[in-house]
Amino acid sequence: MKEYDILVVGASTTGCWFARQMASQGFSVLVIEKEEPENVSRAYDIFHMTQGEMEQCDLDIPDDTSPLKAFSFFGSPMWSPYGNHPKGSISSTPTIGLHKHDYIMFMADKAKENGAEFIYGASFIDFIFDKNRQIAGAKFETADGEQCVYTKLVADCSGIPSAARTKLPASSIAGNFKLTNKDLLYVVLYYVEYKDKSFNPREADGFFLQYKSWSAPSGNPNGAILGIGAALSYSYAEYIFENHFTKNVHFPEYTVEKIEKGVTPYHRSVYSFVDNGFIAMGDAACLTKPTCGEGCTSSLVQGKIAVEVIADLLKNGKPLTKENMWSINTRYMKEQGKDFDSLRPLLMGVIAPDYDEAEYMFANEVIFCQKILGNVDGGFELNAKDIAAIVKNACVGVIKKKIKPSSIAKIVRGLKESAMIGAHYDKYPENPADFPMWRAKADELWSKCRTVAGTCDKEIIKKLNLE
Numbered sequence: 001m002k003e004y005d006i007l008v009v010g011a012s013t014t015g016c017w018f019a020r021q022m023a024s025q026g027f028s029v030l031v032i033e034k035e036e037p038e039n040v041s042r043a044y045d046i047f048h049m050t051q052g053e054m055e056q057c058d059l060d061i062p063d064d065t066s067p068l069k070a071f072s073f074f075g076s077p078m079w080s081p082y083g084n085h086p087k088g089s090i091s092s093t094p095t096i097g098l099h100k101h102d103y104i105m106f107m108a109d110k111a112k113e114n115g116a117e118f119i120y121g122a123s124f125i126d127f128i129f130d131k132n133r134q135i136a137g138a139k140f141e142t143a144d145g146e147q148c149v150y151t152k153l154v155a156d157c158s159g160i161p162s163a164a165r166t167k168l169p170a171s172s173i174a175g176n177f178k179l180t181n182k183d184l185l186y187v188v189l190y191y192v193e194y195k196d197k198s199f200n201p202r203e204a205d206g207f208f209l210q211y212k213s214w215s216a217p218s219g220n221p222n223g224a225i226l227g228i229g230a231a232l233s234y235s236y237a238e239y240i241f242e243n244h245f246t247k248n249v250h251f252p253e254y255t256v257e258k259i260e261k262g263v264t265p266y267h268r269s270v271y272s273f274v275d276n277g278f279i280a281m282g283d284a285a286c287l288t289k290p291t292c293g294e295g296c297t298s299s300l301v302q303g304k305i306a307v308e309v310i311a312d313l314l315k316n317g318k319p320l321t322k323e324n325m326w327s328i329n330t331r332y333m334k335e336q337g338k339d340f341d342s343l344r345p346l347l348m349g350v351i352a353p354d355y356d357e358a359e360y361m362f363a364n365e366v367i368f369c370q371k372i373l374g375n376v377d378g379g380f381e382l383n384a385k386d387i388a389a390i391v392k393n394a395c396v397g398v399i400k401k402k403i404k405p406s407s408i409a410k411i412v413r414g415l416k417e418s419a420m421i422g423a424h425y426d427k428y429p430e431n432p433a434d435f436p437m438w439r440a441k442a443d444e445l446w447s448k449c450r451t452v453a454g455t456c457d458k459e460i461i462k463k464l465n466l467e
Ligand SMILES: Cc1cc2nc3c(=O)[nH]c(=O)nc-3n(C[C@H](O)[C@H](O)[C@H](O)COP(=O)(O)OP(=O)(O)OC[C@H]3O[C@@H](n4cnc5c(N)ncnc54)[C@H](O)[C@@H]3O)c2cc1C
Pocket: 009, 010, 011, 012, 013, 014, 015, 032, 033, 034, 035, 040, 041, 044, 046, 047, 048, 049, 122, 123, 124, 125, 157, 158, 159, 160, 161, 163, 187, 188, 189, 261, 262, 263, 264, 281, 282, 283, 284, 288, 293, 294, 295, 296, 297, 298, 299
């Protein structure tokens, strides 16, 4: 049986990136991918990453002449529900639109050039355990039958199915839960072309938080991608698109050129990425951005830490145990995990007001204010004066009966839950021995938080037979 330092399960963005990073340092890497090369990542064509994020993640930036690159553009605003109040969002570096399948095949070639081996049409089946019940390798299925490899580490980069993580024993600290339709955003992309050629589609680009919808470039100068995401099902997303978003926001007349669909995780990150001989990465570890569900670069924040820690251990001949790899967890939680996961409950509060209330709030600088939405690169810092102004504007809205007290209560609940999660993540344990207690408390806190599926409209759920 063949032996490798690392077995990577899944050859999409995360798997190819990790394989290249490790192989370029001289480690032996095998990547198995269940699809044949021509079928990898075909659900949707265009994906975006900002140039700044690509640089931070050591991702190659194709030049304007490359067929991998579709286009580039600068940040776009956040819109109020009826499209009357854009709040500026200025990005200093462009966002780059790439053809996803082609870019992934390019990433795979780079990993191969650095020595990684790839087997396509190879589906992970299960781990191989040694006599001490520790991971020693994996079994996978190919057209030629079942094959086995020995490895020091199995890196699960298989996306939403989490093919390896879900096969971990129930006792594993990495958590073997499966993602359900309540933990996913079902995304529908409408590639549209506007009939009026004098209309500049870029003027309508931006994000419409209340519908989880957006308008973004598609590569067609007269067109756009009108996208929408929703928990539970594509039908729920389509319903909101047809009956709410495009009814309330008046886009000029268009024809739909094509429709693409895909799913992305909308779930807190796994509590521990590592176990003995194992790491979960990318969508398999739920590392997508809480604001939009994008995950190609956000997952590489954890990826970069993992590369550093694992390479160091392998170079020093140390085993890849959960204790030795624990700093991947602690460093990630500090760098990004706490911010991402504490934002989730807050967002559930922020999307609670109805469309009329939210329109008023955009117009009158309540939560949806320039200070918060104005600068996507710099983040935001609110001083006491800013907070006082938001609270005062909210009170005026309640007195004028433009905002319901119950909506304010939901926002406050979101703020409280966010603060509780943040405070608990600040106490992330320094070693695996203290982890079970931390996890029990984390489970308790999350069980009280609102979820994206929990914010879905009960009437629509009934109408669409989603119960
Ligand atoms: C419509 C849509 C648009 C999006 N747009 C963006 C965007 O613009 N920017 C952005 O950053 N993110 C975007 N995302 C999110 C992004 O697609 C994911 O976060 C990202 O693809 C995750 O990469 P991954 O490598 O972790 O997993 P995946 O891309 O899901 O890849 C997993 C791979 O593992 C393989 N696999 C699965 N099971 C097995 C098995 N048993 N054995 C072997 N291989 C297996 C799969 O075939 C697949 O190739 C979008 C998502 C959707 C749905």
